[in-house]
Structure formats: C-alpha cells, structure tokens
Amino acid sequence: MEAARRRTNLLAGHITTGNEHLILETADVAAPSGNLVLTQVKDGVALLTLNSPPVNALSPQLLQALEKAYTEAANNSSVKAIVITGKGKFCGGADITSFSTDAKATEASNLRTHNFFNTMESGSKPVVAAIDGFALGGGLELAMSTHARVITPTTSLGLPELNLGIIPGYGGTQRLPRLVGVQKAVEMILKSAPVKAKEALDIELVDAVVPREQLLQEAGKKALELSAKPESLRRSLRLEDKIDKETALQILGFASKQVSKIAKNVPHPKAALAAIQEGIENGPERGLERERKEILKMMGTPTTQALISFFFATKSTTKVPGVTDKGLKPRDIKTAAVIGGGTMGSGIITALIFSGITTYLKEINQKFLDQGVERVKANVFSRVKKGKMTEEAANKTLSLLKPTLNYDGWKSVDIVIEAALEDIPLKQKIFAELEGVTGPHTILASNTSTINIETIGEKTKSSDRIIGTHFFSPAHVMPLLEIIRTPKNSAQVLVDALGLSAKLRKTPVVVGNCVGFTANRIFAPYSQAAAFLVERGVDPYRIDKAIESFGMPMGPFKMMDLSGVDIGVYVGGIIGNAYPDRTYKSALASTFQKAGRLGQKTKAGMYKYEGRKAVPDPDNIAPLIEATRKANNVTDKIEMTDDEIVQFLMYPVSNESTRVLEEGHVTQASDIDVCAVFGYGYPAYRGGPMKFAEQEGYSKVAAKLNEWHGKYKHPLFKPSNWLLNAAQKK
Numbered sequence: 001m002e003a004a005r006r007r008t009n010l011l012a013g014h015i016t017t018g019n020e021h022l023i024l025e026t027a028d029v030a031a032p033s034g035n036l037v038l039t040q041v042k043d044g045v046a047l048l049t050l051n052s053p054p055v056n057a058l059s060p061q062l063l064q065a066l067e068k069a070y071t072e073a074a075n076n077s078s079v080k081a082i083v084i085t086g087k088g089k090f091c092g093g094a095d096i097t098s099f100s101t102d103a104k105a106t107e108a109s110n111l112r113t114h115n116f117f118n119t120m121e122s123g124s125k126p127v128v129a130a131i132d133g134f135a136l137g138g139g140l141e142l143a144m145s146t147h148a149r150v151i152t153p154t155t156s157l158g159l160p161e162l163n164l165g166i167i168p169g170y171g172g173t174q175r176l177p178r179l180v181g182v183q184k185a186v187e188m189i190l191k192s193a194p195v196k197a198k199e200a201l202d203i204e205l206v207d208a209v210v211p212r213e214q215l216l217q218e219a220g221k222k223a224l225e226l227s228a229k230p231e232s233l234r235r236s237l238r239l240e241d242k243i244d245k246e247t248a249l250q251i252l253g254f255a256s257k258q259v260s261k262i263a264k265n266v267p268h269p270k271a272a273l274a275a276i277q278e279g280i281e282n283g284p285e286r287g288l289e290r291e292r293k294e295i296l297k298m299m300g301t302p303t304t305q306a307l308i309s310f311f312f313a314t315k316s317t318t319k320v321p322g323v324t325d326k327g328l329k330p331r332d333i334k335t336a337a338v339i340g341g342g343t344m345g346s347g348i349i350t351a352l353i354f355s356g357i358t359t360y361l362k363e364i365n366q367k368f369l370d371q372g373v374e375r376v377k378a379n380v381f382s383r384v385k386k387g388k389m390t391e392e393a394a395n396k397t398l399s400l401l402k403p404t405l406n407y408d409g410w411k412s413v414d415i416v417i418e419a420a421l422e423d424i425p426l427k428q429k430i431f432a433e434l435e436g437v438t439g440p441h442t443i444l445a446s447n448t449s450t451i452n453i454e455t456i457g458e459k460t461k462s463s464d465r466i467i468g469t470h471f472f473s474p475a476h477v478m479p480l481l482e483i484i485r486t487p488k489n490s491a492q493v494l495v496d497a498l499g500l501s502a503k504l505r506k507t508p509v510v511v512g513n514c515v516g517f518t519a520n521r522i523f524a525p526y527s528q529a530a531a532f533l534v535e536r537g538v539d540p541y542r543i544d545k546a547i548e549s550f551g552m553p554m555g556p557f558k559m560m561d562l563s564g565v566d567i568g569v570y571v572g573g574i575i576g577n578a579y580p581d582r583t584y585k586s587a588l589a590s591t592f593q594k595a596g597r598l599g600q601k602t603k604a605g606m607y608k609y610e611g612r613k614a615v616p617d618p619d620n621i622a623p624l625i626e627a628t629r630k631a632n633n634v635t636d637k638i639e640m641t642d643d644e645i646v647q648f649l650m651y652p653v654s655n656e657s658t659r660v661l662e663e664g665h666v667t668q669a670s671d672i673d674v675c676a677v678f679g680y681g682y683p684a685y686r687g688g689p690m691k692f693a694e695q696e697g698y699s700k701v702a703a704k705l706n707e708w709h710g711k712y713k714h715p716l717f718k719p720s721n722w723l724l725n726a727a728q729k730k
C-alpha cells in the first residue's frame with residue numbers, strides 16, 4: 001500500500017492539463033485519397049499497410065478501410081496470419097479534424113471501432129502490428145488490439161489523449177493496464193507520456209524490438225509462429241496476470257486524490273481513471289462501455305473544445321501569410337553567437353548547444369565570461385543530475401560552446417542573438433559593431449523584452465536582417481519563442497528564424513514590433529488590475545490564490561517576486577509609457593522597491609522567503625500597502641468574491657489581446673493564445689485569453705469591463721472596439 005502511494009505520488013506535478021508540449025502527431029492530416037489501406041498477400045501472410053500520409057491519422061474512412069481489409073484477410077483461407085503496418089510512421093492517433101460535435105455520430109463511430117478492435121482481438125487469425133516511428137493514441141490502441149507488437153528501436157508509444165481534453169477512446173483504458181499493469185498505465189495516461197522502445201519492451205507493451213530493415217520480415221515471422229500455435233494468442237483484454245484488484249484499486253484511489261489536487265479544474269483525468277476502475281471492478285466489457293460513455297461526455301465540454309482549439313493553435317503559428325507561402329526554405333543554422341552570458345544569454349546558449357549548434361558566447365570581460373560559461377555548464381549538467389543525459393553527452397554538448405572576448409570568426413556565423421542589458425544606446429552600439437564583424441547573410445537578433453527592434457537597428461544599414469527573438473526564462477526550458485518582425489525584414493530571414501525555432505523544438509509565434517510585443521503586453525493589464533485591487537484593500541495573497549485556482553501556475557504577486565520587483569517597475573514603466581491612455585499607474589511595486597523588498601532575490605517581496613518557499617508576511621507588507629494608498633490618493637475599498645477577482649484580472653488580459661489582434665500584430669487570434677499559454681503558463685484548458693473570452697461570451701466580458709469602467713472611472717477597463725463589435729454580433 002505504501003509502495004503504491006509512493007509510486008503514485010510521482011504523478012504530482014505531471015498530470016496533463018494541456019500546457020505541456022503536445023505530442024499527438026495528428027495535426028498535418030492529409031485529405032484521404034486513393035487506397036487508404038494497401039493489401040499484399042505473400043507466403044500466407046496478409047500485409048495491411050495504412051496509407052494515409054503523413055501520420056496515418058485514424059479518420060473514420062481509414063478505420064473503415066482497415067476493417068474491410070482485415071475482414072477480407074480474415075475470411076481468405078490462403079491467409080494464415082495478418083500484419084498491420086503503416087506507410088512511414090505507424091500511426092499518430094485519431095484524426096482530430098474529423099471529431100464531430102454530433103454526439104450520436106461520435107457514439108456510433110466509437111462503437112463501430114470498439115467492435116472492430118474486439119473482433120480482431122478475439123479472432124482466431126493472428127494479427128501482429130509492425131510499428132516504426134510512433135503508435136500514439138488510437139494508433140497504440142489499434143496495436144494493443146492485435147496479438148503481438150514488433151517495433152523498431154526509434155519507436156515511441158503512448159496514449160496522449162488527455163492533452164486534448166479527451167480520454168483514450170478505442171479501448172486504451174482497458175488494454176493498457178492489462179498489458180503493462182495498472183501503475184504504469186495510469187502513469188502513461190495521466191502524464192500523456194510516451195515510452196521509448198527499450199522501456200516498451202521492458203514493460204511488455206511490445207514483444208520485440210528489431211532493426212527497421214527487418215521489421216516486416218520479423219513481424220511476418222512472428223505472425224506465422226502464432227498461427228502455428230493458435231492457443232498461444234495473447235489477447236490484451238483477457239490478460240489477468242498484472243491485475244491484482246486490491247492493489248489496482250489502491251493505486252487508482254491515490255491517483256484520483258492527486259488528480260483532485262493537481263487537475264481540479266478539468267474533468268478528463270478523472271474520467272480516464274473512472275473507466276480504468278470500472279474495468280478493474282466489473283471486467284473489461286463494462287470498462288469499455290464506461291470508456292465510451294466517458295469519452296462522449298468529454299467531447300462537448302469547454303475543456304475539450306479549448307484544448308483542441310489550442311492544439312490547432314500551436315500548429316498554425318508556423319503559417320505566416322507573405323512569409324511562409326513563398327516557397328522559401330529555411331537556411332540551416334549551424335553556428336550561432338550570443339552576446340551576454342547572463343540569465344537569458346546562458347539559457348539561450350544552452351538551448352542552442354542542446355540542438356547541436358556551435359555557439360560563441362561573448363562577454364565584456366573574463367570574469368563575466370567565466371560566469372556565463374558556468375551558468376551554461378550548470379544548465380547542461382542539471383540534465384545529467386536528472387538522469388536525462390550521460391556525463392559524456394553533456395561534455396560533448398559543452399564542447400560546442402566557444403567562449404570569447406572578441407568577434408574573431410564571426411563572419412561565418414549564421415545568427416547572432418544579443419542578450420546584453422536592456423539599454424537602447426548599448427544595444428545600438430552592439431548592432432552597429434555586429435554589422436561590421438558578421439557576414440552579409442548573418443541574422444542579427446535581439447532578445448530585448450521591451451525595446452523597439454527598429455530603434456535597435458537604427459545605426460545600421462542591415463534592418464532587413466535585424467529581428468527580435470524573444471525567449472522566455474529559463475530559455476532552455478520555456479517552449480515559446482516570439483519572433484518579432486519589422487516591416488523591413490526579408491521573408492527569408494523570418495523563414496530562417498522559424499527554422500531555428502523548429503531546431504530548438506520551440507513553438508514560435510511571429511509577432512509585430514509593438515512595445516511589450518505580444519506576451520508581455522497582454523499581461524501588463526493583469527499586473528495593473530492586481531495592484532488596483534490591493535490598493536483598494538483586497539488581500540494580495542487572496543488574489544494569488546484565486547488566480548492559481550483559475551489555473552495560472554502562480555498568482556501575479558508570486559510572479560512579481562520571482563522576476564524581481566525592480567524589473568517589474570522598469571518593464572511596467574516602459575509598457576505604461578507606451579500605452580498611457582489606459583495604464584493604471586500604481587505605486588505598489590515602486591514602494592516595495594524603495595523598501596528593498598525586491599522579491600526572491602532579497603528574500604522578501606510581497607512574500608517572505610524560507611529558501612524558495614513563499615510565506616505570507618502580512619504584518620510587514622501592511623504599512624507598505626498603506627503608503628501606496630496614500631501615494632495614489634486612494635480612499636475607497638473594494639469587496640469582491642474570488643470569482644470576480646479572477647474576472648477582474650483575466651478580462652483585461654483578453655481585452656488587451658483583442659487590441660493586439662485589432663492592430664494586426666499577429667496573424668490570427670490563436671497566436672495570442674499560444675503566447676499566453678507557452679510564455680506565461682495560461683491554462684491551456686481554458687484555451688488562452690482569446691478563446692477564454694469567446695467561451696465566457698464576448699458580451700459578458702464587454703459588459704463587465706464596461707461596468708468597472710463606469711464604476712472605477714479608469715480606462716484600464718475600457719473594452720476595445722474589437723470586443724465591443726464582437727459583443728454586438730453574439
């Protein structure tokens with residue numbers, strides 16, 4: 001029991017709620033054409049090949065074609081056994097584009113697939129899955145319904161459905177626990193974590209790992225072996241050896257508690273557990289029935305809609321009209337240089353060298369250079385400590401780092417990323433120097449958070465190749481890369497930047513060159529609204545709690561303490577000056593700055609810090625809040641429920657998002673959602689600030705903003721024209 005508790009506790013912090021990098025591979029779904037399943041019969045083995053490139057996404061048409069091909073092979077007396085494989089990668093999962101909002105249609109197609117998989121599994125003719133690349137979601141569920149799985153060494157297998165707010169719907173909740181045990185199945189499903197070949201073999205999810213060249217041959221051999229011994233067919237749904245009911249129920253009980261804590265705002269992790277539990281308690285048939293019921297419930301929920309919309313949002317950021325539709329190919333970035341090895345520079349270098357890119361680091365003197373190198377080393381070796389990399393691989397990665405105090409060799413560098421201090425004259429000087437020391441092809445990028453990219457390049461004649469590459473801290477971890485374009489950029493340079501982002505495995509969003517760009521700009525009203533409330537007597541700790549319950553990883557004040565109160569004052573000032581018509585200028589952060597409470601780095605900000613633990617410090621902050629009220633001549637008090645607090649902070653984020661869209665700084669609304677989710681940890685299951693406003697109802701959001709605008713007489717709450725128009729339409 002204790003072991004089960006300990007093991008299930010490992011789930012803490014990892015249950016998929018959607019903000020993770022999505023691993024379903026079904027986005028690039030091609031329209032079905034030609035023969036969706038190819039059949040070849042040779043030496044008594046029918047080879048059925050899924051033929052719907054690029055990822056053989058399981059559309060209803062593909063499933064029907066497979067069912068037909070299977071039935072024919074099963075009824076063909078010259079066929080002794082069947083192998084199912086995929087052209088290219090085996091299968092990326094269900095075809096999300098074919099998800100229907102029609103409950104009846106979903107129910108019917110789900111039942112049909114269940115019946116087909118059950119028929120295949122219970123049939124007497126052996127079926128073997130020959131898998132290369134990946135078997136994800138429905139792809140793995142198909143493979144688990146066969147009698148054996150043969151895979152290649154680079155294959156990964158998983159059930160990442162929770163990423164989309166649904167649950168495994170083609171029998172995965174029943175077959176996976178029976179194949180690999182309840183503990184591992186719960187972990188794989190709740191974390192949406194795929195397993196690689198070696199682990200898949202260890203946990204007996206697959207039967208053999210063979211070289212790619214031998215895949216079909218070995219799978220065919222296995223299928224014929226099974227046909228010689230039909231009594232030895234392993235039917236996943238009938239396996240019992242890894243199911244101990246009592247232990248299984250304990251594991252599910254603990255997992256359910258974790259889910260209630262970690263993923264309390266979303267229904268799907270609980271639904272997945274319920275389906276597993278039903279199967280354990282009442283047998284796999286009842287489990288399958290429950291799975292079908294639960295997935296139907298999930299399909300129409302706002303969570304599923306938000307997560308599916310977010311999934312497509314992440315896929316569409318790389319399609320930029322006028323840039324990516326010109327047939328240009330990204331030039332390969334092999335060598336890079338980074339200026340400044342501080343917090344950001346060291347993270348950016350880490351990301352670059354992890355991707356195999358030789359990278360120079362330039363600093364102002366030997367001491368800072370050494371410090372920069374140490375930071376990169378620490379980043380790389382933290383992977384070794386976590387067991388994710390060998391020491392040898394870490395040293396090899398670090399050999400790509402070239403520390404320097406000069407520009408020798410920079411003529412051949414493909415991109416320079418400047419991450420020096422946030423200072424206009426300094427950046428202008430650096431870029432003027434760079435123009436002279438780099439080649440004409442070198443992309444010159446700044447990691448500035450606030451400075452206009454055109455201003456940075458003002459002292460050069462290279463504005464076509466000067467862009468912003470705005471990483472988020474820690475740069476080697478955070479998935480978002482804002483690529484800031486100016487009207488002077490060549491399309492090729494932007495295509496190259498998108499190529500770099502892919503190489504770094506980041507999600508890029510190409511955004512316009514306005515102050516705060518997109519992510520920081522849309523969150524400026526959030527901090528302002530939070531300060532507005534604190535100045536009017538609302539407890540900052542309560543605000544943080546309410547916002548964390550909404551799903552943000554931390555409330556505005558914990559975030560302020562983490563990034564530094566002084567940085568907040570500085571960046572807030574710049575953004576405030578850029579948008580003076582609607583900025584609420586609170587004295588809160590500057591009062592804390594003057595008192596030396598700069599956040600985590602001084603062990604005290606809005607909280608006090610015991611190690612890294614934030615502890616409320618009400619007595620010590622009360623006089624500072626009182627001083628802020630006086631400084632801003634605030635005399636009134638505001639009473640609000642927690643739900644209203646959430647609206648008070650999040651509606652202004654959505655409102656500013658609509659302005660970014662209205663001003664044309666992004667290609668589409670969903671780009672803003674990607675910036676918010678991957679840059680700020682906005683809960684993906686709420687879709688992002690644009691989707692959230694849509695789901696809340698534009699008229700409700702506009703009405704609330706209007707109400708506060710009237711009541712508090714501050715333009716921070718004035719709804720944008722875009723929002724007012726949208727509110728009228730709906």
Ligand SMILES: NC(=O)c1ccc[n+]([C@@H]2O[C@H](COP(=O)([O-])OP(=O)(O)OC[C@H]3O[C@@H](n4cnc5c(N)ncnc54)[C@H](O)[C@@H]3O)[C@@H](O)[C@H]2O)c1
Nearest residue numbers: 340341342343344345362363364419420421422448449473
């Ligand atoms: N810290 C963040 O969360 C964050 C996030 C996104 C963007 N940014 C931006 O990234 C940039 C760097 O921020 P940071 O937090 O890493 O700052 P930092 O102070 O940690 O590091 C800056 C480094 O640049 C070096 N430097 C200064 N002038 C230089 C020069 N002429 N040549 C070479 N090196 C020089 C300094 O010695 C220092 O090591 C800033 O423009 C900042 O606005 C910061």
